[in-house]
Amino acid sequence: MTQDLARSLHDKAAEGTGGWWRSAVIYQVYVRSFADSNGDGIGDLPGIRSRLPYLAGLGVDALWLTPFYASPQADAGYDVADYRAVDPLFGDLSDADDLVRDAHRHGLRVIVDVVPNHTSDEHAWFQEALAARPGSAARTRYHFRPGRGEGGHLPPNDWESVFGGPAWTRLEDGDWYLHLFDSRQPDLNWENEEVRAEFESILRFWLDLGVDGFRVDVAHGMVKAPGLPDIGQSEQATMIGSQRLPFFDQDGVHGIHRSWRRLIDSYAGERVAVAEAWTPDPGRLALYVRPDELHQAFNFHYLTAEWDAEALRAVIDESLATAGSVGAPCTWVLSNHDVQRHVTRYGGGQAGLRRARAASLLMLALPGSAYVYQGEELGLPEVLDLPDEVRQDPSFFRANGQEGLRDGCRVPLPWSGERAPYGFGSGPSWLPQPSEWRELSVEAQDGDPRSTLELYRAALRLRHELPGLGDGTMTWLDAPAGVLALARPGFVCTANTTADVAELPVPGRPVVSTAAVEFTGGKVRLPADSCVWWAV
Template sequence: MTHELTAAGLASASGKTTESAVEDTVGWWRDAVIYQVYVRSFADSDGDGIGDLRGVRSRLPHLARLGVDAVWLTPFYASPQADGGYDVADYRAVDPVFGDLADADDLVRAAHALGLRVIVDVVPNHTSDRHPWFREALAAGPASPSRARYHFRPGRGADGCEPPNDWESVFGGPAWTRTPDGDWYLHLFAPQQPDLNWEHPEVAEEFASVLRFWLDLGVDGFRIDVAHGMVKAPGLPDIGRGAQATLIGTEPLPFFDQDGVHEIHRSWRLLLDSYEGPRIGVAEAWAPTSERLALYVRPDELHQAFNFRFLNCPWDAAAMRTVIEESLAATSAVGAPTTWVLSNHDVVRHVTRYGNGDGPRGLARARAAALLMLALPGSAYLYQGEELGLPEVTDLPDEVRRDPAFRRTAGQDGLRDGCRIPLPWSGLEPPFGFGPSGRSWLPQPRGWGSLTVAAQTGNPHSTLELYRAALELRRALPGLGSPDAGPLAWQPAPEGVLLFTRPGFACTLNTRTEPLELPSPGRPVLSSAPVETDGRTVRLPPDSCTWWVL
């Protein structure tokens, strides 16, 4: 694939300088707070109702004021958009719906000028079925060399009418689709997302080139989609049971978390380290245990891996403590920081998860969980809108849904659209400042006027100001965030309460539904709900988290 404008030559061609407010801090990712931007839903610059790169650039001051360290952008590459851009047709081009390559360059430079690093998605497990490689493979026919870049197989049964094995798509239904010439191809996600064969040398060569393309443009790292899935077990063996999507991250599977993926990630680490300035790799990896997940962040592999066990943990103090302890132990064994996350573009927002139908309770718990997460040693990821306390939108009409899993069965719940609603920025009516027109690609609830950035700014009781205060304190207090500041020590606490200390700092979490009185750990500096203290004792509100200076 060729392009008229290359990333490496873009700056010189436009006469731009390379000035940046980002410091080349060694190990910056170890305690970084990274903000996920779902580009389609963040900000629309041209009025078509779809977020774009210019829209993201226009709203970067919000992220700088929030206090995050880096921005992670979901895919904006050329794509038929069968799965929100995770079906890539050209890894070196920007899809016109999001802008062009110059817009990507402008965004990276604007972020750097504000002191924000930029991480972009890379999708190496599969391509779009519109990718030139896959089109070439379909045209070439069975047993052709071009089909070797993917997983094409003959079917089972007398006439080959049955799939090659019993694997199921994560989105539901079989993981195989038959071509008109009788072959079958593997797709662990939608049929429009054929899986690449990473045993083919051209695949590795191509992705090394893709990474260099974006590193040359100036990005600070990559979030690696399905980092656990690129290598499949030899022979593609049957699993022997159904509902396989429910097993992901809980049991070994022949299509996920195979040992061979680590060789790929080690080669990528060498590539990242060959560039000036710290560039990082972040694994979206599901593994059956914390110890298996920690393998992705060994010293010669990637820098971070998402901690989905923490995300999936219920609102229960004992369960949270177990996940925290096991996560810290696993990553410390390989010398890596732990990465914490509560929500992303694939799961129900944690305001709704924690509330179980009770909106105010869900918001109280979400605010508390945010303070807990930001107090833990390591790096934290925020999903756009969580700083506003946005709930999941659960009442979308079927006809507006875009999630490809929605019309498939036995896979994901098909309701990911509810966490991807465009952000509310200002005003009392949709689209709440999302763009210059009245359009948004998914409808926003009319009652979101009180949740906008404008409405919450300056309100000391708002969720937005809570996040801003927390991130400011996280930078100011040496005992917060950094995994190198000292150990986390658990202190005695009543059932349903977590109390831990770090150097000069303490954190209390009350998961109970009633207030609780206990000796004051110190001076309260931030709480998700009003705290009563006389200096000797403290009355912790229900479903709350409080930070203390010792």
């Protein structure tokens, strides 16, 4: 494998900053919805491999692949039955090896998901626990407890599943087991040394295969508060990300992450780990990216900010300050496989698309690293009218936990053609694609200077060409109400978040814009909901 040569590509980000990941743009591939190579309607690893030239041409630095491990697919692969095997839906282990090698030849790094909070109920450990008796050693790898009340018929505490309903399921022998997600995803007990040793072995397995790092699923969830205390109120999923909970963001998770950082740092090639961590505030999030912990953490506080200059500036300032306090870069994100696509979140239709394009250009101008969710470079909206009979998200079937809407952001990508599946594969896709997506396909947008695809290509190319972008510093400039203006070395970004035209002095030479601007008398008129990059 020519890894040394491949990793020298796309490395402007690492020059003088101490790590490629501090400036990288990382593209999230939702494996089952990216590209289908065998006509079964489900995306797979060979399909991703066939589209690597597209991703390299887009200008991203790395890929993050959602789980492709052996799984009964109760939660789209986040219920893992074997962490060292590829599910036949997606290929086999040789396909994973080929994909990593080929990605490196294209100058792309590969980050894979690791799911340490829970396993599938079909994992060998849980099957062993089911066959064992209450109190047995096999059950100590998970959270088994006797129930409360007469005959133990009540759950051990009042915790609720993130997907809705209780977080406990009772077995016929009377024991209850904890599952913060679906009942087919039992939570592991990270106080058990065997669990810790197993996951270090799993990390080594994939690092030895050549992956460049891990996205740590539910990085905030592995450790539970001692005694598993009650919370005392319902609708607990609405509290995630705003309050500390006894099952999330416990201080004990940081010891696990420090041990993983030591392991990852023992491998050559600047391997990394990024935390999916929902915390009450950016200060708590910064703890996950201290110098001896994980390299990055998704900035969900930015994702949830309104398209409003004042709100965005507050989140940006707080994020930069808290990440900078521990020497970490900020990591910006607008969409992923668990949240509504930002075209729709910003209002939908043409107005939502305008704001989404402007928000994306603003995000790519900020100091640090950015994540792009597949299809956002096409301006895809959320699919809001999926029939109930095609939905597969377990949160939809469990009292609308997480609003029950995650299938809408997971609809397979449109690549080409006039009718579904739009080049995704040769047969019907696992979720139906809207007819209007023929106008949003890669083929339809390719070469159109007004398209969202070409906007992303231009912005990502400039991130590599302009020395002031990526990791580094920024300064706010004076601007009219509702407008953000930020300066970086040799560069200015202006974003108008209002519904009206805004006027300000010309900052420099426009190099990319989400909408046409007008110049008059030394001033520039910024259209509503627009963003412009200027070379100074």
